[in-house]
Amino acid sequence: MxxxxxxxxxxxxxxxxxxxxxxxxxxxxxxxxxxxxxxxxxxxxxxxxxxxxxxxxxRGVPTPTRSAKLSEWLPYWLDNIVKPRRKLSTYDKYEAQVRLHLIPGLGTRRLETLSVQHVRRFLAGLEKRTTAATAKEAHRVLRTALTAACRDELISRNVVSLVEAPHPETHEIRPWSLAETLEFLEAARGESLYAAFVLAITMGLRRGEIVGLKWDQIDLDNRALCVSSQTQRRRGVLYDDDPKGRRRRTVPLPAMCVAPLRWQRMKQAEARRRATADKSGPGWQENGYVFTTRTGRPIEPRNLYRAFTRVASDAGLRVIRLHDARHGCATLLTAAGVPPRVVMEILGHSQISITMDVYTHVVQDTQREAISHMDRMLKRKR
Missing domain, CATH: 3.30.160 (Double Stranded RNA Binding Domain)
Structure with missing residues (x-):
């Protein structure tokens, strides 16, 4: 038998x-x-x-008898993997991609049967309907979701990794020149947020990092500043969060920032006194923020941006984004000969490649200047 x-x-x-x-x-x-x-x-x-x-x-590894659809896996991934471990801003960005593009376009596909051709056709169609940048972000989110599925051994390979991501056009960033920067600082000298503008230009702080800055993060005597939080508005609520990439950093404070910050502290003390003395008003809400409203609450990130562009427009300057002032800081530091690794630490870049993009741009300008010197020398020999 x-x-x-x-x-x-x-x-x-x-x-x-x-x-x-x-x-x-x-x-x-x-x-x-x-x-x-x-x-x-x-x-x-x-x-x-x-x-x-x-x-x-x-080994105790589950093997589903039938592969889950993407419309089932993606919401599970968002709620059980992304939400507990990632920042709220990241979750909101991923959730929007899943809801608006991934589930409508690929939701009926099953994890095991999803192919390279399915992903490639989806991205091509999405790029035609929207933009290459949106399609590239959808590629990144889907690749991350399927990497988690591979980690859970629901699939044996991530087909999205085999598909080349779309290439959006890169828009050239044109930060202010040194002359334009000095002209802006002169025009903003009497503004209530002058100290915030100085920090954005001289230290390259992000908008959320400026709004979320607290006095206990600043040491004016030793000229040091610790970037350990940022303030964001999400879902109609202002909240404190870790810096971008969770990269906390302590950097030296330029000397020209000390006087504006001392002036800001004196103005805030006067505002606190007035709000406390006004018995009919809401009073003062002590939160420790450097830049506040008349009642001590943190200012809106959007209002900081509006004030920045208003001052630039009134001064007759090119209106740039507040974030472009951060690029301008990187450009000035690099042109001054500061090594890229140091620039990376000052600005809190997550990767040296981001810093090198700015560095390469400045080096190209330096190369042009060197070649012009060569032209002048050769003309003399004639």
Whole structure:
């Protein structure tokens, strides 16, 4: 008599179409057990797949009998993997991509059957309907979601990694020149947010980092500033969060920032005194922020941007984004000969490649100047 397979070893049978079919009871994600089928053109091929199923089951790895659809996996990934571990701003950005593009375009596809062709056609169509930048972001979000599925061993490979991401056009950033920067600072000298503008230009602080700056992060005597938080508005609420990339940094404070910050502290003390003395008003809400409203609450990030562009427009300057002042700071530091690694630490870049983009731009300008010197020398020889 033929020996009987032990319990849990599964069975292999030959189908009417000539293929072989293996059936094994395996663990499901919900803790139950169900029969999983695998197929092969030969008995040996089918037996290899049977043994793989048994090995995963003995390791306690769930093997779904039917692959989940992307419309099922993506919401699960957002709620159970992204939300507990990533920042709220990151979650909101991922959630918008999933809701607006990924589920409508690929939601009916199953994880195991999603192919390179499916992803490539989806991205091409999305780029035509929207922009290359949107398609590139959708590629990044989907790749991250499927990487998590690979980590949970729901799929064996991430097909999105095999698809080249769209290439959006890069817009040249034109920060202010040194003359324009000095003209802006002169025009902003009497503004209530003058100290904030000085920090943006001389230290390259982000908008949220300026709004979220607190007095206990500043040491005026030793001229040091610790960037350990930022203030953002999400879902109609102002909240404090870690800096971008969770990169906390302590950097020296330029001497020209000390006087504006002392002036800001004196103005705030006067505002606190007035708000406390006004019994009919809301009073003063002490939160420790450097830049506040008349009642001590943090200012709106959007209002900082509006004040910046208003001053630039009134001064007759090119109106640039507040974030472009950060690029201007990087350009000035690099042109002054500061090594890229130091610029990276001052600005809090997550990767040296981001700093090198600015560095390369400045080096090209320096090369042009060097070549012009060569032209002048050769003309003299004639």
């Amino acid at each position: 033929a020996k009987r397979n032990p319990n849990g070893a599964g069975t292999i049978t030959k189908r009417k179409d000539g293929r072989y079919q293996a059936a094994v009871y395996v663990l499901q994600p919900d803790g139950t057990r169900a029969r999983k089928y695998a197929y092969g053109h030969t008995w040996t091929e089918c037996d290899e797949k049977r043994q793989e199923l048994i090995a995963k089951d003995r």
